[in-house]
Amino acid sequence: MIMSGATFICGSSAAIALSSSLGAGSKSDLPIAIISVFTIPSIIALPYIAKAVGISAKVAGAWFGGCVDSTGAVIAAATIYGDSGNVAVETAAVVKMVQNVLIGPISVGVAAVWTQREERRMRALHNSLQDDALRTKSDFKPVPYRTLLWNRFPKFVLGFIVTAILFNTVVPTEDRQAVNSFSFMVGEWFSTMSFVSIGLGLQFHELRREARMLLKLTTLYALAQLVDIMSTFGLAYVAFEMF
Helix, strand or coil: CHHHHHHHCCCHHHHHHHHHHCCCHHHHHHHHHHHHHHHHHHHHHHHHHHHHHCCCHHHHHHHHHHHCCCHHHHHHHHHHHCCCCCHHHHHHHHHHHHHHHCHHHHHHHHHHHHHHHHHHHHHHHHHHCCCHHHHHHCCCCCCCHHHHHHHHCCCHHHHHHHHHHHHHHCCCHHHHHHHHHHHHHHHHHHHHHHHHHHHHHCCHHHHHHCHHHHHHHHHHHHHHHHHHHHHHHHHHHHHHHHC
């Protein structure tokens, strides 16, 4: 679920959000590492393919924004494409921002569904202790659904809503571009530091023990990304060339 969501939404941010929703924070390291490695070739290859085939700037920007996995990488790919009016960069940024917005509702939905699933499993385990004496001695107590949901709820969603409200009400209109540019720069620095931390946390001897899982996740990502690239190009072409 983490790898699938990260592939089709927006890479590492989605992986971290979904791992929090699933209560599996440590499970995001491997998917993020795989995505980070495979994103680098797409940053370089896709712009040159778009140029060689003669794809328009809007279609190319939407293509990059939809299938390249992080905001910084999307901007880099659109910059390499290099159209005169920065149409590709602007289109790519808008498409990627729309994808980023999806992290919130999808993470909340996953948290709600997964929490219900775990609550049912915990209650079934509790009810399986038929012997009253054994049940009394057991330390197991079902956690209420609301408590589980709040623990799994991605708190950044609340920050996103508050920030959007403040940005559109408190910040003067003439200052919004400067605030947005500064916030983007700060966000990219934090993103860079998160990748550094993930790299420091990866242990190659552990990867050898998880070689089978690594192969499965890599295969899943490669196939899913291929589908993503093809379907995103088709949708971008339909949106900007046919309508």
